[in-house]
Amino acid sequence: MNITVHRPEELTASLRAAWHETMENSPDYQNPFLAPEFTLGVARHRGRAQVAVLREGGEPVGFFPFERGPFGVGRAIGIGLSDCQALVHRPGVTWDTQELLRACDLAVFEFDHLIEEQKPFSRYITGTFASPVQDLKDGGHDSYPEWLKATYPGQARTTLKKERRLTRNVGEMRFVYDERDPKILRQLMRWKSAQYRRTGRMDRFARPWIVNLVDQLATVREPHFTGVLSVVYAGDRPVAAHFGPTSRTVFAGWFTAYDPEFSYYSPGLMMHLRMAEAAGRHGIRVIDWGRGEKEYKDWLKTRELRVAEGFATRAHPMAAAHRLWRRPVRGLRNTVLAHPALRTRADRILKTVGSLRGQS
Template sequence: MDISIHRPEELSTPLRGAWHRAMDDSPDYGNPFLAPEFAAGVGRHRGGARVAVLREHGEPVGFFPYERNSLGVGRAIGLGLSDCQALVHRPGVTWETRQLLKACGLSVFEFDHLVEEQKPFGRHVTGTFASPAIELKDGDGTYPEWLRGAYPGLAKTTLKKERRLGRDLGGMRFVYDERDPGPLRTLMRWKSAQYRRTGRMDRFARPWIVDLVDQLFQVREEHFKGVLSVLYAGDRPVAAHFGPTSRTVFAAWFTAYDPELRYYSPGLIMHLRMAEAAGREGVRLMDLGRGDKEWKDWLKTRELRVGEGFASRPHPVAAAHRLWRRPVRGLRNTVLAHPALRQPADRLLKTVGGLRTSGAPGSHGTRPKT
């Protein structure tokens, strides 16, 4: 096995084509977060982004995107943003983990959404978790007819709320692939406010994430497209979602709605509208991402499995990194797995968020660009 290292945004057209073919060869690698376009997008904003290209008999057969810091600590590319991670390879290809890490100059590689199929990383997985998903089909008839067939338990209440929202604010309109960037700015503002309100880290206070989303919004390729979906009442956006889509998989990513309208359940309406529209576009799976949420339980039709852990080779830096990161992850997973712990933690975060949002102007961090 020959391994060469490249900047993801500098991969040649033939190598990108080989990567796309590896995605097509297995349903495990159909997720858009595994596409070279996502790796290239991160690479334009993260100096340590790299791709290891694995070759057999001179032919590229595998692609391993990652980020590396100056100490040789590695992480899945876009860790914290990506909901699917893997070494994308042709069928039958295998590798030796220590050899791979050495070729990449890594003492340790951290992941948290690893595709279950990745057997060579298997002994380094410290936990596996459900990633709820919706199997999609071509819609027959109108959206209400699709909804009644796919989700009979949700249809009556959801359609009633949507009709009420239309009466109160204006006629309802859903755009699956909105090309006007204006609603994208609105989505970022809503999401930043939600992060602060719930005490979470505001991702859109980080300029590189704002720039990455702006860039991915412009990508219109066969294996990767940045899709902005918007639900309108009259001319007013009431909910929006931005996420990447491949030929077969729609990745739920950033969803937000006008908090003044939360009693209409605009977020739920948005996801149901997206599922119906994506199915009509030929997409076959909507990956809702790892996480325990009631609305995901309502919508899911199956569960994928993803792993987290640390692949490493003997090195003091690897040992130190695991000692630092594993307790943090363990505590987080324990809280998320037990409602009796998760609910008080959520209340505490919301209290902190309330104090943060009620503070003096300028205390909220950097706002998204307008």
């Protein structure tokens, strides 16, 4: 196995084409977060990204995107934002993890959404978690109400009633699957920032590089990666929005937010249902909602994937130090998330912090 390391922008058109072809060869790798376009976007706005290219007989057979920090500490590309991580490879290809880390000059490689298929990393996994997905079918329904009644009969009546009420009280309810207006994307970011603050979470959109990354990804229109902004309107007023990338067959659920003024109408759920129906008509077969406990994910999912977190290491002082620093933090967080009572209490504390923050 020959391994070379490149900056993402150095990848030739033929290498990017080989990466795309490798994605197509397995359903495990068709998530848009595994596409070279996502790695190129992170590289453009964060500057730490690299790609290891694995070759056999001179032919590229695998692609390993990562971010390299000081002292040989490596992390999965876009960690904290990406809901799917992997070394993307041709069927039947395997690798030696120690050889990979040496070639990449890494003492440690940290991941938190590694797909289950990555067997050479299995000895380094510290935990696995459910990642809900929603299987879609273009069932040939003539209308959204018909699709909704066939797919979610228990919720169809209430949801359609709320849509009619929104139309009557505010303005005609309409849905745009692929909105191109950048002002709406910025509105989504403002809603999401406000939501993060209300709930005491870290505001991702307070970080300029994330804002710039999302702005840029929204302009990408490639077969294996397209940024899609979906919006529910009442008249000309945006009520809810979602932005996430798609590949040919997979839609990655990413950023969802709505105007709190219209919470009575359940605009977030309204948008997710509209989005699922429209995505099916556009050839999408799976929505990957990503790891994490959310009521709407449990309601929408048709099955679950498994993703892993952990630290692949080699003999190096920095590897031991990094594990000692990071593993207890992850363990405490996962303990809280795994127990409903602790999770509810933590959410309550975070919302109190958010409320106090809003008053300051």
